[in-house]
Amino acid sequence: MSIRLKLTLWYTGLLAFSLLGFSALLYSLIASLLLSAMDDRLAGQAQDVISLIQSENDPAAVLLSGRVRLPSIDVFASQYYIQIVQADGRPVQLSENLHNRELPIPASVVQEIASGRARAYTVQTSSDARLRVVSVPLVVARRPVGAVQVAQNLAAIEDALRVIRAVMLFGGAFALLLAAIGGAFLARTVLRPVEAITRTAERITLAEDLSQRIPSAGPNDELGRLVKTINSMLARLETLFQAQQRLVADVSHDLRTPLTTIQGNVDLLRRGAADDPEMRAQALQAIGDEAARMRRMVNDLLLLAQADAGLKLQRQPVEMDTLLLEVYRQAQVMAGDRINVRLGAEDQALVLGESDRLRQLLLNLVDNALKYTPAGGQVTLTLRRRAGWVLVTVEDTGIGISPEDLPHIFERHYRADRSRSRSGGHGLGLAIAQWIAQAHGGQIEVTSEVGKGSIFTVRLPDATAEPGVKHS
């Protein structure tokens, strides 16, 4: 059973239940009010007759004779039936409109008359009419001598109750119908986003397309929030899925060349190069270099894949001046005699970050600077604090980057044509450096001139700066 049908049935069922309860309560209230109003009228009438009897009888005479003189009661009997009964229940006078048919008296009422108690009850006459009777004790000279019974046909009340029943029945049925239609419509409106969610989920499954989103034009209610949550979940899944696809593509793209080289050298060794010490050493060297390159590349690819999947950094205060000094020493070793590495201005600076990652960032920049600078050139490292930022620059006097290449150098696998032949890089170094900078809330900027050199500036938030003093 669909939720829509279930909701409609529940809604209508509950309404039917409460309508039924309410109608029953109202009906019995109206019925008892009408009946008690009638009883009051009948009792009043009986009281009038009793007053007349009491005014026409002298208590002393009644005591002496034991007889009660009865007045004519027909003046009261325009719309009521009246009968006067003795204490034993035998009628002694009937109003004319009764045409000598006595009002039936149940046995229990006879007892009540004898003990002088009033009573209201309903009787069925022989002509199938239902009469309401009020029996009021007739007390003369402090003695219950009988009762005055006033009756009226219940037809009027029964007719009124029949009309009320019909109105309740038809009105209730109509209300239920309206509620069922309204409930179904409401359930459909409310559940429409759920259908949209289902359709989108089906489309995603059929087309294997995670870029689909659920249209969310609705209000920001429970379902609106569900749609938003599912959409952001889809976005996250899409990112992860793309990262995974990218990793697979990158790995197969990047590992092919080194693997071919290794395979080629192994073939060479098999074909006899192993016998020649010089060739063997060359082949082993090439295999070793390629294996090392592959290891670096796989590490870089894994890091980027983790970055894509939303890797979070373990951030702690890092003394950038100490870190830069370490990088400077390593750069000197890497440069050897070929290039002059210099340390320029060096402020003391603190950055909140992961020191291994920051070292990797700077080493990538230094590695590039050394790679793309011809022998005899110069690489300068500086560290400055400016307006809430810590600025680290890696400046070289190398080949520079052309304006066409400049906007693309931070893209993965992008390598300016001229540099391809020169270095063993694989086009991931700057992408990783940029990700590390951004993951620290910073940025890498570059200015360069072909033939003159490049300046890479890493901008990181100063951990000691007051919040709000940062200017970009």
Ligand code: ADP
């Ligand atoms: P690669 O492994 O090719 O060095 P990177 O991502 O580190 O990959 O750099 C991307 C490209 O940016 C390089 O191929 C090179 O063309 C250019 N590049 C990076 N740093 C420099 C630099 N200091 N001088 C000149 N060109 C550079």
